[in-house]
Amino acid sequence: MANFLSTFLFFLLFINCAFSWKKDEFRNCNQTPFCKRARSRKPGACSLVAIDVSISNGDLVAKLIPKEKNQENTENGENPIKPLVLTISAYQDGILRLKIDEDQNLSPRKKRFEVPDVIVPDFVNKKLWLQRLKEEENEEGIFSVVYLSDGYEGVIRRDPFEVFVRESGQNGKKVLSLNSNGLFDFEQLRDKKEENEEWEERFRSHTDTRPYGPQSISFDVSFYDADFVYGIPEHATSLALKPTRGPGVEDSEPYRLFNLDVFEYIHDSPFGLYGSIPFMISHGKSRGSSGFFWLNAAEMQIDVMGPGWNNESVLMLPSDQKRVDTLWMSEAGVVDAFFFIGPGPKDVVRQYTSVTGKSALPQLFATAYHQCRWNYRDEEDVYNVDSKFDEHDIPYDVLWLDIEHTDGKKYFTWDRMLFPNPEEMQNKLAAKGRRMVTIVDPHIKRDESYYIHKEASEKGYYVKDATGKDFDGWCWPGSSSYLDMVNPEIRSWWAEKFSCKNYVGSTPSLYIWNDMNEPSVFNGPEVTMPRDALHYGDVEHRELHNAYGYYFHMATADGLVKRGDGKDRPFVLSRAFFPGSQRYGAVWTGDNSAEWDHLRVSVPMILTLGLTGISFSGADVGGFFGNPDTELLVRWYQLGAYYPFFRAHAHHDTKRREPWLFGERNTELMKEAIHVRYMLLPYFYTLFREANASGIPVARPLWMEFPADEKTFSNDEAFMVGNNLLVQGIFTERAKHVSVYLPGEQPWYDMKTGTAYEGGATHKLTVLEDSIPAFQRAGTIIPRKDRFRRSSTQMENDPYTLVIALNSSMAAEGELYVDDGKSFEFQQGAFIHRRFTFSNGKLTSSNMGTATGANNKFASECIVERIILLGLSPAPKNALVEPVNQKVDIEWGPLLLRGGKGKSVLTIRKPNVRIADDWTIKLL
């Protein structure tokens, strides 16, 4: 038996090796010289001191030099360590910016790369003009202090140099600090010396010439009064970041930020995936949240230190404050770091998105359900799938075409055998209010007959290899070159390609999907571009690698804006991302697998993206690789319906898995899950608008809504959709029961049955086949549209249902945002934004829109046909609608018209008030 077991285990092991992540193909920290060096450095190793601290041009400036200058100089011989320039600036809303770079006046070998186009222009205007420098001195040294915001100060200690933000006052508590553990290191660019072994780097068959030698930067950042840190996507791991070093941590890699196309990634690893956002947010019970963002596009590795990691160190920081230490290491670039003071989680996210931008407001259709597969083979297949949705009365909004629709993987072309009439096809779907999406990747087939390649090579628009020739790598079409999207001229050229005239076979109802934009280079080191490839302005690929996909996404989204003459909001889904990607479109979590663990990890992955500004994200429903068993698929639909981006997708080796292929019962279950999403579209769209205005994500960790409730801090199985709805995933097969923690003091109402559950308690609930647990928070109002249509387009004029869940003081409030769902007119105030408040037995609708009040730019005849009251007693019989002064009935009705199981709920029947108007409804 034991023998059998071990054989079986061996077999499992073999399967694991053969069919999953190719670990060896990617560098680990030990194989990455800068990471290895930085990790082996001891606390206090930094010998830099700040000198010449002063105020200049509204900034605090200083120079960093080694303490024992002479000794260092002689050691380095002809390459003396030059002083570094440090600049601290303060911005509105509690943002401190720290820059450290080589001194440009001392003519360094080359200007180090600073990532342009990420910081929104608006942010620059928020700079505070620092005028006064306050000097302090105590036993720890000399400090220079500047004002940051009311209650907060920015401080620099001279020796050893340390930068931190604290609450105002000499004994103010620290919030965030840099180099408190003395791990700061900055490798300056050097001339190549003969016989220098560390000059070139080799990994497997690839050689990196490293023409400027090692140029890495590393430093430690400490978050005070923090229980956990979060953020720095993209990793398939828990929401609260687990320590990668320290007692009890065995041999973990740091969290890696390096955009990579990882084949069959595993569900729990600090390994870097498709996108990178070097933004970390901390949270603790005693103070709240703070954030740290390093704008740097080179490879980054981040260690989260477990408590006691530096116990042996002589350097002891004050221990009265709870703290999480982190180590940040980057291969190149400069220090351009932002400290966000919080103190609430939403504050930090707002502060971060004030630097990198808020989420674009998607078109309404994009927030509905997307049907994708690699590949819908031909027009007949498309028509067939489309009509099957109708046949089963399952709504969907977008049908996707993967790479096989093209002529030989040449994007913007069609395989005319399979798709002889693409316009007609799109128009037929458009007639039912449905859109299509085609894929456009950044690798361009090196084929002289391909117009894109011809133009790009003639104009010199490709990224160059280290020798200056067009870089030639391998991707879907075979030999390919990659457009250098960092150059604005090339982006603008690219954007033109999306016009209906240039993109033959496209129509205005066609939108775009950017895949492989890490970039994926099948024969490159770590399946990407060599680090010594050259971009516009002689920037090495190593310096901007993580931003490559971002620029491609940007150029594509700009293309769609241009196509629509600035009147049609773009929809572009990207796999790679970087800070700022939220301004251009949606992202998804890449090539996941049809496994329960991947379903589970999709939640922390999406929540993390939301925390770091990217609100519009989702995971492939069903799992990309492999065949999900039916229960997993159904559960995935039930959870996916609450993802901000809701798309089913599948690898071409998998069995067909459109919702009607698993028997009547399962069809019904998946249809029901999709219907839940359509029903909640008004709520989702309102949340997308909130993300667009404030940066607060659609899907939120529980602690974002309940920052004082410790039990929520590491919960990544449940999440909030906006502030009204809590959703708990079911991540195990044949689950019978699930424990759901419902935070706060107020009760929660089961979305399906209307049953009330006490807040602040863990409930053991029976798991149902037909839905996953979802609860409406007491004190909130959710707008719904209960009529079902073929796509969101036809729901435009349908009436609303308001679900009012009353709290203990018989009050509730909620919002509804409506606009045309497609244009940019909303930016000029063409929208309806209502606040609904219920108190003292009276529901009031008031305008939340612009102060002008007279909001006649967007009109809607939509009415509220039904108002459901949860938690009200005793039951009134009638209600009075004002100002029309009309009595309406209150009766018992179902909570859900479809699939509802619970008892009847109080329903105000046909108040028929217009959502555009001010009105009140008084219970009698």
Next chain:
Amino acid sequence: MNTIRLHNLLFFGCIFLLIHGITRSATSAPLKDSLLGVSPEGGFASSLSLSCPFCRIFSLLCVNVCIVYPKWCVQKVRLKTGCGADEIYYKGFSSSSAIKCKDGSKKFNKSQLNDDFCDCPDGSDEPGTSACPNGKFYCKNTGHAPVILYSSRVNDGICGKHALLLTLLFEMMATIVLRAFQTFVVQRSCAFERGLLLLAYCCDGSDEYDGKTKCVNTCWEAGRVAREKLKKKIATYQEGVTIRRQEIEQAKLGIAKEEGELLKLKDQEKILKELVEKLKERKEQIEKAEEKERLQKEKEEKERKEAEEPKENEIKAEVSESMQNDNIGTVDQPHRRVFNNYGRKLNLGLQDSAEDHHESANEPELSDHSVEDRLPNDGVEVNEGPVQKTEQLGEESTFDDKTGLDTGNQDDNIAEDTESLSREELGRRVASRWTGEKTEQHEEFDASIDKDHQNPDETPNETNDEENNGYVSEYDDHKYDDDDSEDQVDDFGGRIIMIQVLLKHPSLMMSQTYITGTSGSSLLEKIQKTVKSIFQAVNLFQTPVNITEAAHVRKEYDESSAKLSKIQSRISSLRQKLKQDFGPEKEFYSFYGQCFESKQNKYVYKVCPFKEASQVEGYSTTRLGSWEKFEDSYRFMQFLNGDKCWNGPDRSIKVKLRCGLKNELTDVDEPSRCEYLALLSTPALCLDSRLKVAFQATLF
């Protein structure tokens, strides 16, 4: 026969009139009524007070039927057996002020009917609006067929006109109409409504009544197109039914004949068996005698061989060495030939099974050699040692070659091998993980070209068959079962001996006699005669061994046992065939031994019922599956366990059958990777049962 024709005429006439809808006026009824489906139409239909669509169809039809059979109408239709449930349900409004939702969950009053607010979760209070998500909307579609829509379509701003759905709709309609009659007879439920719900649209635009969207009534035109289609379909069915009937007749004859043949063959087998036994005995006697003589000779032989031994070893060594070097130039000619063939065979065996056809194409040649091996030929005897040796070596070396090529698919190896790969190769391999395509496609292609070069005279099976003219007709008929049941190489060897025997004794050619079965007795007589003559001859000359006599006995033995094995093989093939499932009426009998082909782009799809299905591209064949069974009441043929898909399931194909005038394979598709779907039109599916039942039920 004549009465049936008449009935057919009447029946189709009814349908024709029905779908023309000419007896009803095309004016639309007032909104609420039409939404409700309680249309107060005058005349016959209203006197029946039928409210559901089926009843409409029925009433319309009845009108037509009544023209011909007035008496029957009076009797039957008065029973008011229509879809009473709905009718009674909505009728309830006139008598009471509140009515229960169909599911009993709530009550609603008349003013709440179609008031655009959903009171009943089952939608029963809103049959004319979109208010209830489970609601159903009835659309009259005068001039076409009435449909029931999902409430999601009501006032959704989309006019129902989708050419795409048209054909599908009418395929369904034809069946639905027919089923409706059955339903009527079986019992008065509106079950078919559910069928109507699918794939339906409102061509009269009555679902868009809120004034926001103006829809043109396209029913007449759509109905006309549909009627044309339906007419065609009916014509096809009529003709198909006849063909089917003929085929069933033939199948019955064929099966009876084959069963008879099987019985006779069993008798013959018994007799032949005895004969062969006796001959064998005699042969052994002779051989015993010969043994003595040979033993003496062998002694001398042995001495001579021992002297030659060292030489031979050298050759062996040479062979093995040259094999490893993949260079056979140094081996002398006869060795090389045999060797080459074995090598090739092994190669092929190890090749991706997509290349299966090479294997079969090689058969004739291979079997040639096996025949040679069996002949009492000294030269071959000597060769046996080295041949076996090389077989092993060949296996090893080809295996090595294969693993060398295969690393692209073995993910583990990628890691180690990438260092030595060209950039392009690396790119391909990494790409192949996602695509599942083989990285060495071009190499394989080259290899197959090479193979073709090496064997320019390789001939496909058919050509080989033609060479054996006299045998072909029969052999051809049964080659499938033969191939299935026996090891191919051996079988082929045996066959060739048989062919030789048969060619020498044209009188024993069995095809005609077996099949007709009439001359069975004369054949037996013949055999018995031959046996007698042999034994007589043999008995005359006892000992010493006469060489010509011995040869004669041997020859007769060989021939008789060949005959026996032929008969046995025929028996097994007949048994094989007769145990197949040819359908309830044996309508699929003619499929046996047939293959249907369809060319789709670069592929030719070949479906051989009861055997296998394959996809042929140029010279490479991929097996899509072996015959499994009919499924879903003989409406699908399932083939399973085809060639393995990389990163996917074993290939399989489902063939959907539908009524057509001839057997024709179309629309091969691969909806999921390696799971194929095809459509086969065949008269076997032109079931008259439904037509007949409906027809008879209606009229009598």
